[in-house]
Amino acid sequence: MTNRHPPVNDWATDFDHTDPGWAADPYPIWADLRQRCPVAHSERYGGTWLPVTHELVSEVAYDTEHFTSRSIVVSERRPGPDDLPAPIGLSPPITSDPPYHGIIRKMLLPAFTPGPIAALEPFTRELCRELLAATQGRTALDAATDYAQHIPVRVIVRFLGFPPEDADIFRRFIRQVLEDVDQSADERRETLTELDAYMDAQIAEHAQRPRDDLTSFLLGAEIGGEKLSIGHVRGTMTLLMIAGIDTTWSAIGAALWHLAQHPEDRRRLAAEPALMDTAVEEFLRAYAPVTMARLVAKDFDFHGCPLKEGDWLLLPFPAANRDPDAFEDPDVVRLDRARNRHAAFGLGRHRCLGSNLARMELRVALEEWLARYPDFELADPAAVTWSGGQVRGPRTLPVRIP
Amino acid sequence: MTAGTFRVHVDPDKCQGHNRCYSVSPDLFDLDELGMSSEVGEGLVPADLVGQARLAVDNCPEQAISLTMVRP
Numbered sequence: 001m002t003n004r005h006p007p008v009n010d011w012a013t014d015f016d017h018t019d020p021g022w023a024a025d026p027y028p029i030w031a032d033l034r035q036r037c038p039v040a041h042s043e044r045y046g047g048t049w050l051p052v053t054h055e056l057v058s059e060v061a062y063d064t065e066h067f068t069s070r071s072i073v074v075s076e077r078r079p080g081p082d083d084l085p086a087p088i089g090l091s092p093p094i095t096s097d098p099p100y101h102g103i104i105r106k107m108l109l110p111a112f113t114p115g116p117i118a119a120l121e122p123f124t125r126e127l128c129r130e131l132l133a134a135t136q137g138r139t140a141l142d143a144a145t146d147y148a149q150h151i152p153v154r155v156i157v158r159f160l161g162f163p164p165e166d167a168d169i170f171r172r173f174i175r176q177v178l179e180d181v182d183q184s185a186d187e188r189r190e191t192l193t194e195l196d197a198y199m200d201a202q203i204a205e206h207a208q209r210p211r212d213d214l215t216s217f218l219l220g221a222e223i224g225g226e227k228l229s230i231g232h233v234r235g236t237m238t239l240l241m242i243a244g245i246d247t248t249w250s251a252i253g254a255a256l257w258h259l260a261q262h263p264e265d266r267r268r269l270a271a272e273p274a275l276m277d278t279a280v281e282e283f284l285r286a287y288a289p290v291t292m293a294r295l296v297a298k299d300f301d302f303h304g305c306p307l308k309e310g311d312w313l314l315l316p317f318p319a320a321n322r323d324p325d326a327f328e329d330p331d332v333v334r335l336d337r338a339r340n341r342h343a344a345f346g347l348g349r350h351r352c353l354g355s356n357l358a359r360m361e362l363r364v365a366l367e368e369w370l371a372r373y374p375d376f377e378l379a380d381p382a383a384v385t386w387s388g389g390q391v392r393g394p395r396t397l398p399v400r401i402p
Numbered sequence: 403m404t405a406g407t408f409r410v411h412v413d414p415d416k417c418q419g420h421n422r423c424y425s426v427s428p429d430l431f432d433l434d435e436l437g438m439s440s441e442v443g444e445g446l447v448p449a450d451l452v453g454q455a456r457l458a459v460d461n462c463p464e465q466a467i468s469l470t471m472v473r474p
Binding site: 106109110112113114277281338339340341342343345347348349351355356 | 418419420421422424425426433435436437457460461462463464465
């Protein structure tokens with residue numbers, strides 16, 4: 001990813017979540033900040049705050065009075081009042097505030113409960129097996145780009161009912177929207193226009209020929225007896241696509257990165273399949289990919305910090321998950337950790353809608369990988385690269401199969 | 403072994419549908435059509451499920467679940 005910003009000198013007063021140092025290893029940064037100031041500040045992106053304890057991250061997540069979700073990706077482009085119709089926002093419901101948020105979230109929730117998600121499991125398993133079969137005979141492969149990357153994109157494309165061959169188009173959109181936060185306002189607008197055009201074509205096609213998929217579900221959904229506007233349907237589809245792909249790809253990759261370096265965990269997980277439930281939660285805790293953001297809704301004093309309306313605030317759930325006040329030995333990965341109230345999927349009313357889907361994909365991806373490759377190791381630890389910004393995960397992960 | 407009779411309860415105002423309790427103990431928790439959790443029946447925990455009830459408490463990100471002794 002591009003980085004046009006000067007290097008960070010002091011993380012407490014000048015942090016930048018797109019800095020290569022944050023992407024490579026943010027945990028020491030957060031540990032240091034926890035000691036010095038539980039809320040860091042930076043002038044970058046027009047003013048941004050960063051709480052790093054579980055307690056403060058929770059407090060912000062539950063506070064919809066002082067913080068708005070109108071924009072949840074920190075970038076140079078601050079939303080204006082004209083292009084984000086409150087309280088719906090650009091991508092409802094993640095960019096919506098209460099009480100409207102609750103109404104549209106309720107409409108979506110049934111599609112993401114364990115039942116409907118279980119129905120996607122056989123497809124996901126078959127997909128993982130196909131991806132692994134394609135690597136047959138190789139002794140070197142990239143667990144991120146040959147495997148993890150392809151799983152969530154194809155699952156969400158199927159969930160939404162788009163042509164399977166469009167998976168590659170989606171991956172490009174996501175990289176542009178999520179990772180290239182340094183793009184100019186014009187560049188970002190161009191990407192979003194292209195994405196809107198794609199979604200509109202899919203909406204038109206599904207309106208003509210409704211079927212059993214999420215796009216048809218949205219087109220048929222009603223709130224107060226009224227169908228959703230095309231803009232609302234498009235925004236929600238864009239959200240599901242963006243939120244469902246990079247995130248889960250990162251979680252799968254990070255778990256494989258850990259297993260590649262810990263043969264004892266690998267052997268234990270392969271030998272004790274019953275451990276998978278707590279292991280998946282532990283990977284989610286230790287390597288949570290997603291940092292959310294809020295905009296400050298009104299001036300107020302937050303634990304001694306003078307927050308101003310329109311300031312950004314990063315909500316680093318991965319930092320909350322490493323807080324020693326909330327977790328015993330937070331930097332140690334314990335596959336059988338019994339007490340694990342991690343916040344990888346957020347906290348409060350914006351809890352990740354797709355958490356059941358992500359968990360299923362992560363579990364199936366690990367089960368199938370370990371079934372085929374119970375033994376593997378990093379080919380070159382220095383060759384592993386991580387995405388920065390608000391979704392952190394391995395983007396290249398070369399492994400050696402003995 | 404834990405003696406006594408326990409009752410488990412999900413605070414509906416706190417539950418956000420993470421579904422961890424249901425995953426840990428489908429015998430003690432039920433989900434509605436939105437994926438929100440509640441205790442099965444009166445929430446009385448059979449002696450052999452007390453461990454599962456504690457796990458549910460310890461894995462709820464929203465701290466929405468309580469486990470209380472109703473009879474020593």
